[in-house]
Amino acid sequence: MRTIIPVENSDTLAAVRGFLKRLLEADVVDALLVPMETPSGTITPALVADPDLLDAANPLAPVMGLNAARVAGHVSIREPRGRIGVVLRPCELRALVELVKLKQASLDDMVTIGVDCLGTYDVAVYNAMRANPSAGSGQAGVDVRALWATAQSGELAPQEGYAFRDACQMCERPHVEEADITLELFGADLTTGVPVTLPDEVAEKLGLTPAPALQAGDDQRAEVVEKVVAARTQVRDARFAEMRQRLEQEGIEGVFAACVRCHNCMTVCPLCYCKTCLFKSPTFEHEPTQYMNWARRKGAYRLPADTMLFHLTRLNHMVLSCVGCGMCTSDCPSELPVGVVFRTIGQQVQEVFDYVPGRSVEEPLPLVTFREDEWMEVGGE
Amino acid sequence: MAETGFEPKIVAFLCNWCTYTGADLAGTSRIQYPPSVRIIRVMCSGSVDPTYVLKPLLDGADGVLIGGCWPGDCHYQSGNYKARRRVIALKEILKNAGFDEERVWLRWISASEGGRFAETVTKMTEFLREKGPNPMRRKWAV
Numbered sequence: 001m002r003t004i005i006p007v008e009n010s011d012t013l014a015a016v017r018g019f020l021k022r023l024l025e026a027d028v029v030d031a032l033l034v035p036m037e038t039p040s041g042t043i044t045p046a047l048v049a050d051p052d053l054l055d056a057a058n059p060l061a062p063v064m065g066l067n068a069a070r071v072a073g074h075v076s077i078r079e080p081r082g083r084i085g086v087v088l089r090p091c092e093l094r095a096l097v098e099l100v101k102l103k104q105a106s107l108d109d110m111v112t113i114g115v116d117c118l119g120t121y122d123v124a125v126y127n128a129m130r131a132n133p134s135a136g137s138g139q140a141g142v143d144v145r146a147l148w149a150t151a152q153s154g155e156l157a158p159q160e161g162y163a164f165r166d167a168c169q170m171c172e173r174p175h176v177e178e179a180d181i182t183l184e185l186f187g188a189d190l191t192t193g194v195p196v197t198l199p200d201e202v203a204e205k206l207g208l209t210p211a212p213a214l215q216a217g218d219d220q221r222a223e224v225v226e227k228v229v230a231a232r233t234q235v236r237d238a239r240f241a242e243m244r245q246r247l248e249q250e251g252i253e254g255v256f257a258a259c260v261r262c263h264n265c266m267t268v269c270p271l272c273y274c275k276t277c278l279f280k281s282p283t284f285e286h287e288p289t290q291y292m293n294w295a296r297r298k299g300a301y302r303l304p305a306d307t308m309l310f311h312l313t314r315l316n317h318m319v320l321s322c323v324g325c326g327m328c329t330s331d332c333p334s335e336l337p338v339g340v341v342f343r344t345i346g347q348q349v350q351e352v353f354d355y356v357p358g359r360s361v362e363e364p365l366p367l368v369t370f371r372e373d374e375w376m377e378v379g380g381e
Numbered sequence: 382m383a384e385t386g387f388e389p390k391i392v393a394f395l396c397n398w399c400t401y402t403g404a405d406l407a408g409t410s411r412i413q414y415p416p417s418v419r420i421i422r423v424m425c426s427g428s429v430d431p432t433y434v435l436k437p438l439l440d441g442a443d444g445v446l447i448g449g450c451w452p453g454d455c456h457y458q459s460g461n462y463k464a465r466r467r468v469i470a471l472k473e474i475l476k477n478a479g480f481d482e483e484r485v486w487l488r489w490i491s492a493s494e495g496g497r498f499a500e501t502v503t504k505m506t507e508f509l510r511e512k513g514p515n516p517m518r519r520k521w522a523v
Contacts, residue, residue: 244477247477247478247479248479250479251478251479251480252478252479252480253479253520253522253523254479257522278432294440297441298441298518298519298520298521299521300521300522301521302521302522302523306436306439307523308439308523309432309435309436309439309523312431312435312439312474312475312478313431313432313435315474315478316431316432316435316467316470316471316474317431319470319474320470344477345474345477345478348473348477349470349473349474349477352469352470352473353466353470366466366470367463367466367467367470368463370459370462370463370465370466371462372452372453372462374465375465375466375469376452378465378468378469378487379449379451379452379461379465379487379488379489380451380488380489381488
């Protein structure tokens with residue numbers, strides 16, 4: 001069912017908080033995993049069981065410090081568990097789909113609540129904005145109202161003087177594609193209401209009825225989404241072309257030359273789930289004489305060793321599932337374009353297997369499935 | 382730009398049930414093939430993680446050969462089908478990351494195909510000799 005959450009006094013956030021509260025009060029779920037404002041004003045996901053605390057919920061805050069699909073996995077992976085509503089951005093929803101297929105999360109007893117994404121800032125940028133109260137209205141320094149206004153037109157833009165996270169700038173899937181409940185920001189006048197699509201039985205529990213006004217405005221969202229996707233795709237393709245050229249010219253060892261092997265990209269990747277990563281295992285702790293041998297053979301040997309091996313292995317293990325959330329780029333101390341590399345190469349490899357990460361839990365992961373009658377020419381030469 | 386006297390080095394991951402036994406047969410049948418190949422026996426071509434292939438390539442091996450059972454013959458039913466997809470992904474990644482993916486070969490060689498094993502190593506050696514040494518051999522900053 002599609003309806004509208006009414007907004008009073010142009011306070012969109014209060015309306016969304018009210019809606020989330022009702023989900024707990026009406027016993028739709030036992031708890032909500034939702035971005036919360038800490039007392040110091042930063043944003044973090046939290047599992048909220050007390051509806052009163054949802055006054056601090058802020059799923060509209062334009063900041064992304066981590067991909068919450070990871071923690072959605074932690075709270076759902078095995079029984080017994082509660083019924084949990086998870087409030088996620090589109091890239092987090094896609095990561096969740098991949099994690100379910102990797103058996104690192106479960107959709108059983110889970111209600112996914114997707115929120116269209118208008119763009120996010122890195123934590124450091126967001127904090128700088130908050131510390132600069134001259135810039136905007138509403139929350140000190142962050143002009144959320146101006147940002148929300150972009151939802152209706154689809155002219156997504158960051159606040160003047162700041163830039164969205166690199167991954168967001170080239171994100172061509174900022175709209176919720178599949179979720180149990182969708183808060184449809186695109187195409188909506190968020191000062192008056194937030195359109196929401198939800199299952200009939202949930203609507204019934206919440207006491208919501210279909211909004212007739214919405215039926216006519218149906219295409220509004222589709223139209224705006226189309227516009228946003230087109231604009232973002234253009235940016236994305238330009239980035240891809242640029243990166244392809246770099247990879248051709250300098251190779252991956254050129255692009256990642258400044259890597260310090262901190263493993264941040266691996267730690268923040270929502271899909272890099274191995275409990276003991278090969279690269280944190282003793283496998284790569286070599287004997288001193290081994291390093292000496294390598295140094296003698298090549299004349300010099302980069303240390304820490306196996307840096308390109310690390311990135312190429314991660315590409316092989318992860319790239320087919322890469323949902324483009326760009327946390328790797330956001331958290332790289334050397335400011336390497338990790339996410340762009342993954343997306344650029346990912347596009348090629350995903351195309352080979354006709355696989356779109358995060359599209360559906362029904363589609364098997366390309367490397368765990370096969371058909372006998374495919375690539376028959378390979379291996380027989 | 383083949384260097385004079387350049388002899389390629391090939392690291393081969395051969396499945397225990399088919400290709401390794403095939404290589405054995407090549408030996409017991411006294412079939413001659415170049416001494417360029419260093420064989421590592423694995424239980425299944427499906428057990429070859431991309432890292433196994435990447436490590437020698439980055440350290441300067443001129444080629445990596447993965448040998449498995451013909452489709453339909455896998456001792457574990459489907460290991461070779463999975464290996465096939467994994468190698469296809471690996472080669473696509475190598476190509477896009479600026480490496481020469483032609484240095485990686487996947488071949489189905491059965492336990493009775495000693496001749497095919499010798500032929501494959503001969504062909505691969507010639508192919509790599511033509512190509513020249515793996516540039517990674519000289520690159521220290523990787």
